[in-house]
Amino acid sequence: MKEVLVIGGGIIGLLTAKELMTAGAAITLVEMGQTGRQSSWAGGGILSPLYPWQAPEAVTALSGWSQAIYPSLTTELLDTTDVDPELTQSGMLIMDTAELDLATAWSARHGQRLEVVDKSTLHQIEPELGPRPERALLFPEIRQLRTPRLSRAVRRYLEKRIKLREREEVLELIIDGNRAVGVRTPKGRIEAEQTIVCAGAWTAKLLEQLDNRPEIQPVRGQMILFYAKPGQINHITLHDSHYAIPRRDGRVLFGSTIEHAGFSKRTTAEDKEALYRNAVELFPILKRTPIEDHWAGLRPGSPNGIPYIGGYPGISGLYFNAGHYRNGLVTGPASARLVADLALGRPPTLDPGPYALTAAR
Incomplete structure (x- = not known):
């Protein structure tokens, strides 16, 4: 052995x-x-x-x-450990459409389902979304x-x-x-x-x-967690490189910063406030939702x-x-x-x- x-x-x-x-x-x-x-x-x-x-x-x-x-x-892990990683097919909704042609070509090449949704459809699938673009991209199979x-x-x-x-x-x-x-x-x-x-x-x-x-360098990322209710936000939602992730229990994670701060995992009030502003602009309902947590982690950054x-x-x-x-x-x-x-x-x-x-x- x-x-x-x-x-x-x-x-x-x-x-x-x-x-x-x-x-x-x-x-x-x-x-x-x-x-x-x-x-x-x-x-x-x-x-x-x-x-x-x-x-x-x-x-x-x-x-x-x-x-x-x-x-x-995840099924094997749940069956053998009784710990559920909560694999969830929530789909990924992307507000940024400047690269629509690139995204469409990529999805066709790699067999990744992609839908272009209009403003009315956006309202149906994410009614709490803030200002809506004329169209958005939806990868419905993303987990x-x-x-x-x-x-x-x-x-x-x-x-x-x-x-x-x-x-x-x-x-x-x-x-x-x-x-x-x-x-x-x-x-x-x-x-x-x-x-x-x-x-x-x-x-x-x-x-x-x-x-x-x-060539691996630590890259700090800060996130905030909202104590929201189930069903308020339905999809992983991306806009301007920020993302909202709704969990099964309703909590919404919003991130993230990209900081070159060495091995420091210190959180900052300035970045917490910036994340909060971006979050409530994307989903105004989060203005009425308490922040439950704020943390930082160190990503292992590498070239590309x-x-x-x-x-x-x-x-x-x-x-x-x-x-x-x-x-x-x-x-x-x-x-x-x-x-x-x-x-x-x-x-x-x-x-x-x-x-x-x-x-x-």
Whole structure:
């Protein structure tokens, strides 16, 4: 049985551990804090890039594979853990139509259903929407899920099947010649035949000891949560790069900022106010809705949002699966399958070329 060490317990690390464990590997997962508490917890859970026709083809390939697998994955998790990730087909409504031709061509090419809805239809499907454009785009098959619930479900699935070491920071990789043999933590050495780095925004920092490391930077995003009622907002709704996400219980998540603030997760009153103004302009009903929460998370930003998935050149036994930027949830299952394929020597599910450390981005 192959011993594999996974560094990082966000949704990418958790899904990678699950994929490898299912294939018969013995897994140790090390997380510096609690699993699923960084960007995996903070994210909105939209299972699509925000403007999908703008995404690089490499991201679209991962997204399409993952979108197809999520119904069976979430059903399996619910059946085995009793935690419901709340996979919901709420559709994605986009107010910005300047790129209608690009969107239409993209949807036809990738088999993603797209409808152009007029103002009267908008009123029928989203009666609480503010000023309505003459037309909008609707991707009716887009789903969402609640990210903390997904992380909790995968963790519960894994906790009795793998060695799970939380609140244990990896201090350095242990490289013997041209081979990775494990890591060092404050509690000592952890050795493994293969090491897979899934440390999100902290990946480049962890790989500082190596000559060539992925270009991954933390990008802060702030969100607010409204304590709304079910049925007031029906669709994931995008306008001017902001989004409203209605949950099953009525709560509405609104985001998000894009800030280069290092590893600070501090929230700011200015951004909270700006998010609030955008939210009530999009849905005026939110003026009468209390704000329940306000938080920030750190996305693992990478050039063009294309993640790094594959082996480290010149060091056997070392792999990475990180840098998913805003699309970690929608690309997670495919990313986990691909890095597991490469680590286990299986035929790759997708072409690994675009995700290599040396690939142009």
